[in-house]
Amino acid sequence: MLTNYEDLIPKKVLFNIKEIEEIGAIKASMIKxxxxxxxxxxxxxGNKIHVTRIELIRFLEDNTISPN
Incomplete structure (x- = not known):
């Protein structure tokens, strides 16, 4: 069974590094x-870095290893 990141990741368009870390997806140092x-x-x-929800989900899905 694959993880459904669509349900786990909040329904926002953009996430800053701190928000990604707060939802428990990836640590800030790893994102950087x-x-x-x-x-x-x-x-x-401006000076702020954001990751789109679609990109975050894509990255997580690409790097999820199935238990098979």
Missing amino acids: KLISHGQIEIVKI
Whole structure:
């Protein structure tokens, strides 16, 4: 059974790094590392870095290993 991230991730368009960490998806230090390595797409508004809900779900699904 695969995890349904659509139900787990709040229904918002953009999340900042702190919000992603608060929902328990990915630690802030790991998000920053993923961003610097170009593994997760960001939206930059002014000086603030955001990740879209779609991108967060895509990343989580791509990196989820099924128990098979």
